[in-house]
Amino acid sequence: MKDKIRILISEEDVNKKISEIAAQISRDYEGKEVHLICILKGGVFFTCELAKRITVPVSLDFMSVSSYGSGTESSGVVKIIKDLDEPLAGKHVVIVEDIIDSGRTLAYLMEILKQRNPADIHLCTLLDKPERRVKKQVKVDYTCFVIPDEFVVGYGLDYDQKYRNLPYIGVVEQ
Numbered sequence: 001m002k003d004k005i006r007i008l009i010s011e012e013d014v015n016k017k018i019s020e021i022a023a024q025i026s027r028d029y030e031g032k033e034v035h036l037i038c039i040l041k042g043g044v045f046f047t048c049e050l051a052k053r054i055t056v057p058v059s060l061d062f063m064s065v066s067s068y069g070s071g072t073e074s075s076g077v078v079k080i081i082k083d084l085d086e087p088l089a090g091k092h093v094v095i096v097e098d099i100i101d102s103g104r105t106l107a108y109l110m111e112i113l114k115q116r117n118p119a120d121i122h123l124c125t126l127l128d129k130p131e132r133r134v135k136k137q138v139k140v141d142y143t144c145f146v147i148p149d150e151f152v153v154g155y156g157l158d159y160d161q162k163y164r165n166l167p168y169i170g171v172v173e174q
């Protein structure tokens with residue numbers, strides 16, 4: 001059965017905003033190299049589009065985590081499925097996520113990654129649902145879009161592993 005998807009943020013608007021965030025990162029990291037950590041799988045489309053538009057030198061690494069939980073709630077108990085290939089010591093790290101929801105995944109991840117002694121570590125997300133935040137300590141440095149509490153797909157985000165490839169952000173209509 002084919003689901004009906006309502007467009008929440010168009011492809012044009014997403015790309016325009018990513019260009020703005022990339023320009024801001026390029027300014028903030030002037031004279032430095034930025035080490036982007038893509039959180040798989042959801043962060044992959046955003047990371048690529050962001051990296052292409054950043055004008056300071058960029059290196060990339062990938063991490064895959066799963067958050068145990070029931071249904072759509074993450075528990076905050078995070079299992080590392082694929083760890084980074086490179087050490088973080090002395091690097092200017094930017095974690096690139098698809099969406100911050102409860103913040104449980106990121107709160108846990110930040111703690112682990114800080115222990116690896118990066119020069120600094122910042123957080124960049126395509127989408128933020130602040131209404132859903134449980135972990136208030138999660139501070140987002142770069143946000144493309146703040147969205148209401150709706151389940152969204154596209155641009156890397158999935159519903160049952162589907163729709164990651166949509167070039168826009170949409171809501172699956174029930």
Ligand code: IMP
Binds near residue numbers: 098099159
């Ligand atoms: P958190 O630990 O609750 O912040 O979980 C964040 C993760 O939940 C994201 O990386 C997504 O994989 C998933 N997630 C949260 N909201 C959505 C949504 O609206 N659509 C798709 N995935 C979501």
Ligand code: MG
Binds near residue numbers: 040041042
């Ligand atoms: Mg995810």
